[in-house]
Amino acid sequence: MSQPNTSGDCSFEGVNELMKTLQLTVHIPTFLLGLLLNLVAIFGFSSFLKKRWPDYAATSIYMINLAVFDLLLVLSLPFKMVLSHVRPPFPSLCTLVECLYFISMYGSVFTICFISMDRFLAIRYPLLANHLRSPGKTFGICCTIWVLVWTGSIPVYSFHGTVENYMCFHNMSDSTWSAKVVFPLEVFGFLLPMGIMGFCSSRSIHILLGRRDHTQDWVQQRACIYTIAVSLAVFVVSFLPVHLGFFLQFLVRNGFIVDCRARQRISFFLQLSMCFSNINCCLDVFCYYFVIEEFRMNIKAHRPSRVLQDTMISRG
Secondary structure (H helix, E strand, C coil): CECCCEECCEECHHHHHHHHHHHHHHHHHHHHHHHHHHHHHHHHHHHHHHHCCCCCHHHHHHHHHHHHHHHHHHHHHHHHHHHCCCCCCCHHHHHHHHHHHHHHHHHHHHHHHHHHHHHHHHHHCHHHHHHHCCHHHHHHHHHHHHHHHHHHCHHHHHCCCCCCCCCCCECCCHHHHCHHHHHHHHHHHHHHHHHHHHHHHHHHHHHHHHCCCCCCCHHHHHHHHHHHHHHHHHHHHHHHHHHHHHHHHHHHHCCCCCCHHHHHHHHHHHHHHHHHHCCHHHHHHHHHHHHHHHHHHHHHHCCCCHHHHHCCCCCC
8 A cells, every 4th residue: 555656756666676575574474374373273263163162152253253364364465465566467356355455454453352342241241241252142243243344345446446557555546545534444443443452451451450369260360461461462563553554644645744755754664564464363373372272271170261251361
């Protein structure tokens, strides 16, 4: 989503050439690791879903949904690498790749947000959470997320408008950077989920810290607190820079920033932040691992984990 190679007397060829090398350095290992680890995660949680229904159903459904979105992002990376620097043979291919990329990104954002809310309800209102966390309701929430992100991808079809000789993720039309597209994307696609996640995570940590003197499971709860804090940090680090880049590019494309050097830096920052945000699909795997290990420990001990029942040790 960079500037064209030239814009008046301001050239972006140097920025785009530098990004070619950086994308290869980041995207190739991300693709290989993400493909393998997310397939393993889907298989692992599917096994628990079949063998331990319905005890671990809600957690497993959320984790499978998140892994599928991550896998979708991983599969779009090779096409993104090629089509970002080579004109698409037909426009519909470019639209498809861009749709898959943004659907997977925001599908992950919304899934993580719902996981965070689910965990907070389980800690603060355990009886209500037991009712809301039925497999059917969890599956319905995941289906709703898919409907929302597919519906929200409609503006992608007008990304390039009447622009000729464009490349995917570049040369976006002026309508793409209009306030009616960028502001809803920023507010509903990132700021609102981040606000919900920040509130739920902070309240969850506060409640768990208040229980440290009244429970024998403090070791497990401490691990859960650490996981919540790290998950929130990874979420912010992964998605805040790219949405800041979207806003800065909005200012550029609407004439609020006209200095050539500033525009070049913003173009580089946006492409770089999008590049590194893709690593999030690999970072999620660490959370999958801890959840599966918790499942196995509980099954081996033949007792349910209070932390896993009251909280969801997962990305959020």
